[in-house]
Amino acid sequence: MTGTSLVVTDLCVEFSGFVAVGGVSFDAHPGEVRFLIGPNGAGKTTCIDAITGLVKGTGSAKLGEKELLGRQVHRIVRLGVGRTFQTASVFDELTVLQNLDIAAGRHRSSTSLLRSRRGTDPSIELALEETGLTGELATPAGILSHGQKQWLEIAMLLVQDAKVLLLDEPVAGMSQDERTATGELLQRIAAKRIVVVVEHDMDFMRRYATRVTVLHQGRVLSQGTVAEVQADPRVQEVYLGTADAMTEG
Numbered sequence: 001m002t003g004t005s006l007v008v009t010d011l012c013v014e015f016s017g018f019v020a021v022g023g024v025s026f027d028a029h030p031g032e033v034r035f036l037i038g039p040n041g042a043g044k045t046t047c048i049d050a051i052t053g054l055v056k057g058t059g060s061a062k063l064g065e066k067e068l069l070g071r072q073v074h075r076i077v078r079l080g081v082g083r084t085f086q087t088a089s090v091f092d093e094l095t096v097l098q099n100l101d102i103a104a105g106r107h108r109s110s111t112s113l114l115r116s117r118r119g120t121d122p123s124i125e126l127a128l129e130e131t132g133l134t135g136e137l138a139t140p141a142g143i144l145s146h147g148q149k150q151w152l153e154i155a156m157l158l159v160q161d162a163k164v165l166l167l168d169e170p171v172a173g174m175s176q177d178e179r180t181a182t183g184e185l186l187q188r189i190a191a192k193r194i195v196v197v198v199e200h201d202m203d204f205m206r207r208y209a210t211r212v213t214v215l216h217q218g219r220v221l222s223q224g225t226v227a228e229v230q231a232d233p234r235v236q237e238v239y240l241g242t243a244d245a246m247t248e249g
């Protein structure tokens with residue numbers, strides 16, 4: 001295993017007595033596309049919220065030697081942990097480039113934006129290329145396609161040089177072509193970074209997951225390769241209502 005890993009151990013989150021996450025452990029390494037799946041309310045988003053400091057969690061979430069739990073949100077960001085939200089959180093009124101500038105912590109006047117291609121800094125340039133948004137840098141984020149908005153969010157994390165990308169349902173609402181493009185994007189960025197994908201889409205999971213953790217009612221139901229998890233009777237039972245979603249189709 002090369003590079004720093006994210007190791008979550010016995011993560012617990014309670015909301016006034018309700019156990020949303022009840023002792024979840026998983027790890028993620030650079031070079032794999034790690035999936036967290038599970039039915040609605042399983043605790044997937046809450047795990048990400050706890051790792052990124054948005055909600056209080058107990059247990060441990062370590063990036064290399066550094067414990068993330070108990071740190072403030074901005075400190076966790078500074079350690080290189082980035083996340084996206086279930087609903088895209090880009091600035092619709094601003095252009096792609098302006099959004100990336102903000103992610104990079106830079107401010108650019110709107111006049112300098114007009115012919116700013118040459119002035120784009122290398123990290124932004126790279127993030128645009130990686131996400132296929134190079135041709136859209138002057139496009140207001142609000143008129144991007146749904147898929148492009150998600151890619152912009154990922155580009156913003158790349159500009160911040162996030163070492164860990166926690167992506168909450170990145171392909172929800174995407175077309176098939178956008179899904180494929182996103183899967184390939186995730187595989188590329190996962191080569192050097194830790195990528196954890198929360199997803200409902202079983203087909204997408206099957207195509208791009210290296211390892212999967214299945215959550216159910218705040219606990220780990222099953223963990224392993226796609227094949228191992230799909231063959232697990234407990235997983236099949238939980239997905240019974242959508243049994244065809246777990247089998248080849």
Ligand SMILES: Nc1ncnc2c1ncn2[C@@H]1O[C@H](COP(=O)(O)OP(=O)(O)OP(=O)(O)O)[C@@H](O)[C@H]1O
Binds near residue numbers: 038039041043044045
């Ligand atoms: N701030 C909160 N206060 C109280 N309960 C919460 C809060 N956030 C989440 N929960 C509860 O915790 C449980 C886990 O929610 P979470 O959003 O993590 O699920 P999820 O797996 O992301 O589901 P989905 O697939 O619907 O996004 C749910 O029962 C939810 O209602």
Ligand SMILES: [Mg+2]
Binds near residue numbers: 044045046086168
């Ligand atoms: Mg969620």
